[in-house]
Amino acid sequence: MTATSVPASAPLERRGRAFATLAGVRPLFRKDVGEWRHGVRLWVVLAVTSAFMGLAAANSAINHWVVANLPEAAGQNTKMSLVPFDNLLVGASSQIFVIAAIFASMSLLVTERERGTLSWVASKPVSRTGIWLSKFASATGILWIVAGIVPMVVTAVVVAALYGAPSISAVILITVGACAAIALFVAVVLAASTLAPSQPAVAAIAFAVFFLPSILGAILPDAVQPLFPTSILTWAAGLAAGLDVGVVTPISWLVAIVALAAFSANRMGQLEL
Amino acid sequence: MADVAAISTTGLTKHYPGVAALTDLTLTVPAGSIFGFLGPNGAGKSTTIKLLAGLTRPTSGSASVAGIPVTAGADYRREVGYLAQEPRFYDWMTGRETLEFVASLYPAGRRSDPGAITDILGRVGLGDAAKRKAGTYSGGMRQRLGIAQALVGRPSVLLLDEPVSSLDPLGRHEVLELMEDLRGETTIFYSTHILDDVQRVSDQVAILDQGKLVRAEPTEQLLNSFTKDQLRVVISGATDGTEAELAALEHVESVVPAEQGGDLRGYVLRIQPNTARAVQSAVTHFAADRGLTVTENQQITLGLEDVFMRLVNTKEQAA
Numbered sequence: 182m183t184a185t186s187v188p189a190s191a192p193l194e195r196r197g198r199a200f201a202t203l204a205g206v207r208p209l210f211r212k213d214v215g216e217w218r219h220g221v222r223l224w225v226v227l228a229v230t231s232a233f234m235g236l237a238a239a240n241s242a243i244n245h246w247v248v249a250n251l252p253e254a255a256g257q258n259t260k261m262s263l264v265p266f267d268n269l270l271v272g273a274s275s276q277i278f279v280i281a282a283i284f285a286s287m288s289l290l291v292t293e294r295e296r297g298t299l300s301w302v303a304s305k306p307v308s309r310t311g312i313w314l315s316k317f318a319s320a321t322g323i324l325w326i327v328a329g330i331v332p333m334v335v336t337a338v339v340v341a342a343l344y345g346a347p348s349i350s351a352v353i354l355i356t357v358g359a360c361a362a363i364a365l366f367v368a369v370v371l372a373a374s375t376l377a378p379s380q381p382a383v384a385a386i387a388f389a390v391f392f393l394p395s396i397l398g399a400i401l402p403d404a405v406q407p408l409f410p411t412s413i414l415t416w417a418a419g420l421a422a423g424l425d426v427g428v429v430t431p432i433s434w435l436v437a438i439v440a441l442a443a444f445s446a447n448r449m450g451q452l453e454l
Numbered sequence: 455m456a457d458v459a460a461i462s463t464t465g466l467t468k469h470y471p472g473v474a475a476l477t478d479l480t481l482t483v484p485a486g487s488i489f490g491f492l493g494p495n496g497a498g499k500s501t502t503i504k505l506l507a508g509l510t511r512p513t514s515g516s517a518s519v520a521g522i523p524v525t526a527g528a529d530y531r532r533e534v535g536y537l538a539q540e541p542r543f544y545d546w547m548t549g550r551e552t553l554e555f556v557a558s559l560y561p562a563g564r565r566s567d568p569g570a571i572t573d574i575l576g577r578v579g580l581g582d583a584a585k586r587k588a589g590t591y592s593g594g595m596r597q598r599l600g601i602a603q604a605l606v607g608r609p610s611v612l613l614l615d616e617p618v619s620s621l622d623p624l625g626r627h628e629v630l631e632l633m634e635d636l637r638g639e640t641t642i643f644y645s646t647h648i649l650d651d652v653q654r655v656s657d658q659v660a661i662l663d664q665g666k667l668v669r670a671e672p673t674e675q676l677l678n679s680f681t682k683d684q685l686r687v688v689i690s691g692a693t694d695g696t697e698a699e700l701a702a703l704e705h706v707e708s709v710v711p712a713e714q715g716g717d718l719r720g721y722v723l724r725i726q727p728n729t730a731r732a733v734q735s736a737v738t739h740f741a742a743d744r745g746l747t748v749t750e751n752q753q754i755t756l757g758l759e760d761v762f763m764r765l766v767n768t769k770e771q772a773a
């Protein structure tokens with residue numbers, strides 16, 4: 182009897198533990214989405230990111246027009262590409278969506294700690310991991326739309342209007358890369374928020390992670406670059422360009438997200454509120 | 455509910471680097487009581503309440519509410535409604551939305567339905583302001599919303615951290631009335647440094663000083679322990695020998711002259727336990743026999759403030 186009862190109860194216990202870990206995620210997610218909807222942050226990110234990426238994509242066409250139409254610029258040679266795919270990449274390669282994601286999410290947890298609403302919510306029958314996960318899911322989902330998908334659609338429309346229609350698969354792949362980068366940096370910011378006591382400290386950690394690959398890239402061989410989870414956009418662009426980019430980068434990205442979530446769950450449990 | 459203590463702590467201790475916020479708190483809070491947790495600023499009251507709310511981990515010791523240990527996480531927090539010292543809510547939510555949000559965090563069996571939320575809002579006097587954003591609420595309204603949200607999960611225990619200290623007299627009165635109204639429905643454990651409030655609403659009291667428990671017992675018992683064995687006697691026509699004569703009465707342990715004015719002389723009689731009536735009667739007879747007039751002959755009543763000061767001072771002197 183004993184031998185059969187253990188495996189029968191084990192899945193239930195596992196389910197119980199999973200429920201306990203995720204306790205309160207759904208209502209907290211709805212609350213967090215509500216908080217985004219009630220603020221102006223969402224619209225600022227949407228406007229700034231779309232405008233920046235659209236202008237970056239239009240840069241080449243503007244440059245050619247200036248050379249062709251302004252007497253002062255006559256005779257100057259522009260080497261900027263008019264190929265749709267190249268200009269789609271120019272729009273995305275500024276990584277303004279990552280910067281916007283860092284700024285938009287760096288206050289999410291820290292402000293709640295400072296205001297005291299985090300301790301209020303944590304006193305309810307919810308798990309602290311659930312609090313973190315709901316913040317991560319809501320911020321990532323919203324930033325995917327306002328800093329990733331919509332600005333990429335705007336960029337694609339600008340590219341189509343100025344250079345010709347880009348390949349749909351390229352647009353999708355680069356958008357996926359942008360969204361993956363957004364998710365990674367939201368996780369970095371929220372993980373940093375469980376450690377650092379203030380928004381500037383959180384931003385400092387996030388920007389250090391953002392710039393670190395560039396610094397290391399100058400030191401380490403190029404072959405190491407795909408190992409960085411932050412290379413996910415480069416990986417997606419390479420895939421869109423038809424290059425053989427392997428699977429190391431998305432695996433590294435996934436491992437980083439899981440590691441950041443696990444670290445954050447542990448830190449959330451330790452927080453003295 | 456009567457069998458299991460509402461709150462039980464054993465050796466509960468919280469030390470931060472260089473600060474012993476709470477040391478070895480062993481306390482039992484009877485179910486259904488209004489328990490005043492009294493102490494000066496920095497005594498460790500908020501630390502205790504945060505430990506009981508599951509927001510801070512103890513350095514050592516244990517605590518439980520309704521028999522559920524604080525380490526049980528969400529299961530434990532279902533039994534507890536917590537109000538912070540300066541409660542803050544999401545400014546963009548209305549009062550009603552705040553309670554609906556809190557209700558959504560509880561499992562179906564413990565969740566207050568819309569009708570119950572309306573009742574709670576009415577009970578705390580926020581029925582008319584239910585559709586206003588919480589960010590526009592006054593301090594008193596925020597405090598009442600805080601109590602309302604703590605009630606939503608129908609907890610076994612309400613933990614209120616200084617629920618009235620930041621309020622004006624009217625707000626204080628409203629919140630104390632509300633606490634009084636909740637008597638018997640749930641156990642209320644609240645911290646304060648306002649002694650009058652404790653004396654007014656608490657049936658149990660604990661005094662904390664410098665992170666250590668000084669005393670914990672029913673409020674009346676605590677007050678009586680300081681006052682029941684003393685009589686104040688004022689006699690008209692008393693002489694210098696009256697003091698010694700009073701001291702010679704049965705059950706009187708000592709007599710201390712109090713004040714003297716005109717024909718009146720006052721005395722404080724320290725008497726043996728549970729002999730107040732007998733001594734009062736003896737004093738009356740004593741005066742009648744000598745043709746004196748007793749103008750006052752009653753037990754001394756000390757306020758909680760006096761008791762608190764005596765306890766804290768005694769502890770400091772002992773230290």
